[in-house]
Amino acid sequence: MDRLASPSSTSTRRVGTPTWRRRAISLAMMGATACLGACAAPSALAVSPSGVPAFSEDMLSPEYWIRRAPSPDAVLLDADQVAAKRLRASGPEGGLVDLKRIPATLTRAQVAGWVRDAGRTPIQAAIDEQGRPVTEAVLDGLRQNAAEEHLPESSPARYGLSVRRTPLRALPSDRQFFASEDLRDYESLQAGVLFPGEPVVIAHESADQQWLFVLTTQAPAWVRRGDIAEGTADAVFSYVAKAPGRVVTGDQVRTVFTPEAPEVSELELDMGIALPRADVAPGEPVNGASSYASWPVLLPVRGQEGALAFKSALLRRTADTAPGYLPLTRANILRQAFKFLGERYGWGHQFNARDCSGLSSEVYRAMGLFLPPNSGMQGRSAALNHRLFTAQDSHAERLRALARADVGDLVVVPGHVLMIIGHVNGEPYVIQDVPYAVFKDPATQQLRKTKLNQVSVTPLLPLYADDTTLYVDAMTSLVHVTRP
Template structure:
């Protein structure tokens, strides 16, 4: 089924088959097999977890994992180690690299008109690739807000087809406030910067980056977390005195350094005594970087540092995103399958890559890999023995184990749709989910022939070193 393969690779889609269970249960009213509403509570799974509050990796081990994520094979780009002198070949390579930051075909625009050579040439001309100098100094900056990353310097919207509008073709990911970047080039119209991020190269709106000295940028990025966002979204306090810092959107896992401010002096027009004061980058009128204090309400869902890495916290944090709309590449102020697990673990100090493919191969994580030589029975045994927080990686998708019921593994995942063979009729049935959901694992199919377990390439184990 070619369409199923395409959607699974691009949209973390899944197909169910009742044949995966010896005695298939009835379909729930939600249209999901082997499921009841109690499974939507994190406490349901925490009660089943062995030693749910045991610390799985201590602070030293999680710091070692973060360092490994930036080492060769770890999947993250260490922007600090890139050359401060840029050559034309290097910048052109990054421009080409930005174009490859998405697997979604650039086929039609938002009216359904096919993308032809003229449109592609306009997008490429916008990169000003012909104006890259032979040599130039690198510039550095910090993201000042939640910022979309694009494969070309354009806000135009494209899709693979008009029936797949949840997956926009130029989406390359998202930058979060305080992330460091190397600025390599400027678009033809001056409205976009080619930014080399920890995720790789992409185009970012000029107004989303504040440019500053390398030592200032990396000193800020190296500061210890003073507050870590543990809710799905948290916002800074509204302040007309400092609009750039007012109601700033902070995603789960964003870690900000503490601001040392006098408790009896206002910050941006409000007393800090009932809030947490943090440091945030600000883009000044000339585009330069300044670091300013901002306030986060004490009642907001944050922590004074990374949460302990426990099974209970893995479950609690992932379930805070339950029901959130699927967001390819962090579209719609949301997450996709890899974003769900990455942000869950980021609250506990672990770095997981921005794509399921990288999560399945990163040397920063412990893996059990699977090939065609592994039998179905061996694969089923592995997932039945998998622990809370383990990641089942298949081509184009990642699912996280949350526990077992009667020996059968269950997962939480960010998934656009569910398709399964109805136990009563055997007919193919499609359930639109388009959200973070809890499902059984063993019934899931990658296509009409192969289960997700049989398609599994890696069982990644972030909680083990």
């Protein structure tokens, strides 16, 4: 999902558009082009039984790429350098919103602008869940629930923490709309996701009082009231600032089941979520179970009338977590990325999964780097180093830049982002979360489309961005994430 958010660099700066703004759904992959060095000519590219060219089964193992990587265990950025990049990500043009800089008093014009921005969906709402046409009257009903006309001239900012993995929505509704019957992987109102423990500024609420309009570090959106615990600014930001006790390093783990505390039982935690340690004595029971074989962590919960409270929970010691952010090495980048291999493509984190920019963001979040939540801003964030490309850059210049690309570099094309995992015979390969592979069949020289719809490993140079343009020629940025 190509999600666009601008940082709030001053107390009066307008927050950027919602997380998915201007998303160009990327359905095109892989076409033929001239290769680098000893790479085979396009007509000689073999197509595997899976329908992917220039591919072999051993490429689906992270160890294959780790063996090819230079100094795979060398630390590329130390903890201080990672922390500095994290800070820049919330600064001017960093791509994330610094919620602590949002003014304590919100104006009607400010909030109304956010509500209108959130409601502009990039995917047409043409049919509903049952395939019936979506009328303007239906959409007007949802807009009326946004209650923009009831905004006061000014109101105090309120604060909260998300208590579970919950979708962000363009309008205050769970209704699902699609552009067409054959595009049901892309839901019109889906605007991203909040993970447990993420902070929000609460700016407004729906007419039916079931939804809160919030500003997240990504952008403004609607979220279910029952998924947010409201507290003071100090309580919210103090929790976020706590040192990580455990960092989720698996694709997704769950807290230990506990009927004594259902609000923290089997809670889904995605890669990169950092939770503070709970203050529990060794062996002290937590929610009916001993803590000696697990890690006690602290999670936000909803108390009486939705007030913010905190509760201890357990993570099994065998769960894929770490005591802090992982060292930023090529080997860790590869191992983390490959933990998502084969996961279903999830527009805006639908299907309990993630999309192209979600993949790159969560891989790096496990190592303490916070990337903007959309491919466009990942390609130009002031927190990252990048080589920008324009129409004046030749095909040869682009190939030379890709030949020097490092493991973990991001290739950004309009509406899509891919991660470099290494080179084979001089040709760069990527891991990406992508719906389709479209390439020129070497036997017929006709475009051929293979449905992937998952996190996949592919060569880069054969990719087509559309029927006529190769990805290498559509590339707008090569992001060197791991450079200081």
